[in-house]
Amino acid sequence: MSAIPMTVLGAERLRAELHELKSVKRPIIIQAIATAREHGDLKENAEYHAAREQQGFCEGRIQDIEAKLSNAQIIDISKQPNNGKVIFGCTVTILNLDSEEEVTYRIVGDDEADIKNNLISVNSPIARGLIGKSADDVANITTPKGVVEFEIIDVKYI
Structure with a gap:
């Protein structure tokens, strides 16, 4: 395993x-x-x-x-130097460029994921599309509704 x-x-x-x-x-x-x-x-x-x-x-x-x-x-994300990149454990605020809706997620492990509390799995389509990107980058993420553009507003290592 x-x-x-x-x-x-x-x-x-x-x-x-x-x-x-x-x-x-x-x-x-x-x-x-x-x-x-x-x-x-x-x-x-x-x-x-x-x-x-x-x-x-x-x-x-x-x-x-x-x-x-x-x-x-x-x-422990709080012990990582914040270089602005989206990585496992970080808290990321994104803006849906189509709907202008802003949302903040924390990228966590599969067992910790809880969408009601804005905890998304590292293996989810949104997290996979955001990993490696930095603040002000735009990520095109395939969702059930089609491809959606998200702008990364903020990345926190808390």
């Missing part, structure tokens, strides 16, 4: 979720399984089967997070 780019905040969130799963949810599920076993016949025990299913999801998520963290390439 290749390195997975991740911001410092993204790595912290994954570590917090991992801690929650291991120290809170896993013991609750184990207790639920033990309680369900006390009810007798396991073949027809819906509580037991539901708890085992929860355990499977929990353990799968734990393995997924551990794999991502072990392959993570954590990038």
